[in-house]
Amino acid sequence: MHEVVVLAVDEVVGYDLNIPPQLFGTARKNGERLYRVRVCGVDDRPVRVSAGYTAVLDHGPEVLAEADTVVIPGTRVAGPRRHGTLDGPLAAAIELIPADARIMSICTGAFVLGAAGLLDGRRATTHWAYAEEFRQLYPKVDLDENVLFVDDGDVLTSAGLAAGVDLCLHVLRSDHGSEVANVAARHCVVPPWRDGGQSQYIDRPLPADEGSTAATRDWALRRLGEPLDLAAMAAQARMSVRTFSRRFRAETGLSPRAWLIQQRIRHARHLLETTRLPVDQVAAESGLGTAASLRQHLNATIGVSPLAYRRTFSEGAPLP
Template sequence: MHRVVVLAVSEVVGYDLNIAPLVFGTATQDGERLYDVRVCGVDDRPVRVSHGYEAHLDHGPEALEDADTVVIPGTRAHGPRQEGVLPPDLAAALARIPSSARLVSICTGAFVLAAAGVLDGRRATTHWAHAPAFRRLYPRVDLDENVLFVDDGDVLTSAGLAAGVDLCLHLVRSDHGSAVANHVARYCVVPPWRDGGQSQFIEQPLPEADGSTAATRAWVLERLGEPLDLAALAKHAGMSVRTFSRRFRAETGQSPRAWLNQQRVLHARHLLETTDLPVDRVAAESGLGTAASLRQHLNAAIGVAPLAYRRTFARR
């Protein structure tokens, strides 16, 4: 069983600490748990939580030695957050992690990975409010505070708080397919996939009240296989193209074209997993046109070809 170990670094953010145990602990298939989830500290002492209490953990840092995935929740730890360095006990705990393990951070947990040098030369993210401090401390990291999470293969980082749920669901989806991830999302009463990035949550003047694009987005999802362009979407919303584009980006953090392509790829993945439709039919029904176009979009999104994706995830 894939072992997920959550490393709580004092002062750990309580919300973040519970995300991975809940999401991975809920993932099942045919009644069997898919992940063994453990929570540990950098030593055997209780861990201070950022909002006025302590957590008594079941495991010490030795749990890291058998980890397949290590998740570092947000933390207020002084060294990584203020000085760009690791305290000796945290450095010793991180040294226990196998080189083969997948590393994941939630929110300001990225400061820990950056202080360890793991993110040097890599693209990463963290909570948008802490981006200036992160850049000052870790200039070698390619920080993008406009996204909900970054998947850089064996190292993944998420934006603040709830974006940790998005990232953990993404990992479940990558490991076991959309059906399992969707079941977990339903149990957690959260959407299986959120549109846009955290740019939509950054404090900024509110856009003018031009109406909402939500109804048009719902309308589009019912007809992804049809030819749709920006003019058709704006017409459905009862807006000019310019107003619709501005409002759409304010609400989703994406352009209408980028959002539409994303939804079509997600629908294509669902069809590849749950049907035996030929690849060209999947491409047509998802609105991506041809098998070649589907192959290009799927490879750009997740780095695999349609048939390889189907072999991995079909009927899981």
């Protein structure tokens, strides 16, 4: 069983702290649990929670040495958040993490990874409201505050709060396929995937007379296999192309074209996982056109071919 250890650093954000045990603890395949989740502190003392209470944890930092995945939730602890430093107990706890473990952070947990030097030279994200503070403390990190999460292989970071749900579902999907992630999402009554990035949540006033593009996004999702373009989507929304593009990016953090490609790739992955359709038909039904186009997009997105993806994630579907 895959060992997940959640490291609660003092002044931990309680919302973030509960996400990994809930999502990974819910994950099942053929009725079997896929992860064991334990929560520990940097020592054996209770941990203060930023919401004004104290949590008594079941484990000390020694369980970090057994982890396959370590998750660090958001924290207000002064060293990483204000000074770019780790105190002795926190540094010692991080030293216990195996070299081959996957490391994840939620929200301001990225400050801890930054202070440990684990993000130097890497792309990462954190809550958009603290992006400038992060840049000043950790200039060696390629910070992108416009995305919900960043998967940089063995180190993954998420934006604020609920983006931790997006990151954990992404890891479930990467580890065990969409169906496992979807079942966990349904159990927790959350969407299995959110569109766009956190830039859509930054406070930017928009003209009151502009309508939402949500209905058009729903309309497009039902027609991914059809020839859709910016003009058609704008016409369906009854907006000019310019207004539609501006509103769409404000609501999703993506251009209409980038969003459409993202949705088509996601649908193609779902078809590869859950059907026996030939690859060229998967490409056609997802709106990516040809098998060659699908292959190019999958390689660019996740680094594998359609057949390799199907071998890894399909539920016993024979290859075409």
